[in-house]
Amino acid sequence: MNELGSSDMFRVFIPEEYEGLGGGCLELCLVVEELSRVCSAVAVSYAASALGCMTLMEYGTDEQKRKYLPDIASGKKLGAFAITEPTAGSDAGNIKTTAEKAEGGYLLNGTKQFITNGGEAEIYTVMALTDKTKGARGASAIIVEKDTPGFTFGKKEKKMGIRSSATRELVFKNCLVPEESLLGERGKGFNHIMWELQNERIFSAVAATARAQVAFEMALEYATQRVQFGRPIANLQVTRHKLVDMATQLEAARQLAYHVAWLYENGEYPVKEISMAKLFATEIAFKVADEAMQIHGGYGYMMDFPIQQYWRDIRVSRFMAGTSEIQKEIIAGILVPKVKKE
Numbered sequence: 122m123n124e125l126g127s128s129d130m131f132r133v134f135i136p137e138e139y140e141g142l143g144g145g146c147l148e149l150c151l152v153v154e155e156l157s158r159v160c161s162a163v164a165v166s167y168a169a170s171a172l173g174c175m176t177l178m179e180y181g182t183d184e185q186k187r188k189y190l191p192d193i194a195s196g197k198k199l200g201a202f203a204i205t206e207p208t209a210g211s212d213a214g215n216i217k218t219t220a221e222k223a224e225g226g227y228l229l230n231g232t233k234q235f236i237t238n239g240g241e242a243e244i245y246t247v248m249a250l251t252d253k254t255k256g257a258r259g260a261s262a263i264i265v266e267k268d269t270p271g272f273t274f275g276k277k278e279k280k281m282g283i284r285s286s287a288t289r290e291l292v293f294k295n296c297l298v299p300e301e302s303l304l305g306e307r308g309k310g311f312n313h314i315m316w317e318l319q320n321e322r323i324f325s326a327v328a329a330t331a332r333a334q335v336a337f338e339m340a341l342e343y344a345t346q347r348v349q350f351g352r353p354i355a356n357l358q359v360t361r362h363k364l365v366d367m368a369t370q371l372e373a374a375r376q377l378a379y380h381v382a383w384l385y386e387n388g389e390y391p392v393k394e395i396s397m398a399k400l401f402a403t404e405i406a407f408k409v410a411d412e413a414m415q416i417h418g419g420y421g422y423m424m425d426f427p428i429q430q431y432w433r434d435i436r437v438s439r440f441m442a443g444t445s446e447i448q449k450e451i452i453a454g455i456l457v458p459k460v461k462k463e
Contacts, residue, residue: 130152220247326401332431
């Protein structure tokens with residue numbers, strides 16, 4: 122992350138007035154794509170830092186932005202976004218973490234689970250109930266700094282893939298944050314983060330496609346070298362057609378992801394299309410990675426061959442940033458009208 126900071130990569134998504142380069146969604150996607158080709162974990166941590174400050178960039182006060190954004194732009198500090206809880210994954214509205222009004226600010230209590238950059242980030246955007254009688258409609262976004270008393274971390278999760286990107290539980294126990302830590306309007310937290318979640322889904326589509334592209338390239342190279350039945354398996358029609366399908370599907374996923382990023386950057390809010398891109402790209406990416414491993418045969422299953430790492434890294438994309446099943450429900454809710462009984 123220090124090298125990314127020194128190369129100004131974190132400045133890409135920060136507005137110019139806060140020491141950034143003022144890039145938009147498409148520019149950020151290009152960075153995430155290239156990082157994903159090299160190291161999935163670095164790309165995930167980078168994107169998570171961007172997501173951690175997007176609500177701040179959209180709804181924060183000028184004072185809040187000047188306090189936090191320059192340090193993120195320089196790479197001195199990482200950001201993180203915390204909404205998931207043990208009882209609130211796909212059902213994000215079921216969060217239990219509270220932020221009760223108290224003398225001097227808000228008192229946070231509760232836990233967040235599977236938080237990318239947990240323990241590594243210095244600035245957290247946390248979703249908590251400021252009015253628990255209203256459920257999700259009483260949720261607000263709160264900025265919490267790492268060293269705040271009452272804020273601790275669980276163990277670093279042992280994951281199947283993307284291992285060098287930290288994933289931890291956040292624990293809040295009578296954690297008092299100042300009143301000016303409230304981000305945006307009180308009780309409008311979920312309205313605010315909808316903007317952030319759309320970005321996350323676009324990044325997920327782009328990252329998964331980039332990882333799968335590398336897996337495809339590995340399979341293509343292996344197929345030209347592996348000899349069976351007296352000739353390279355790349356000369357066998359079954360392998361050639363498999364590679365064609367993989368390349369075509371990846372190109373379709375990439376173009377759909379670019380398209381929704383362009384729409385978003387140009388002022389549209391294409392929720393249906395973003396969910397389509399996330400669904401299609403992540404499902405295709407895993408399919409391509411699986412086919413790439415199949416082409417490698419038994420060697421692909423060995424830890425000595427890197428294809429297995431891409432297979433493991435890509436698997437999480439089908440539920441990270443919203444499961445495939447949730448994406449289908451979002452698309453259906455917009456695309457398919459519900460029939461009323463007469």
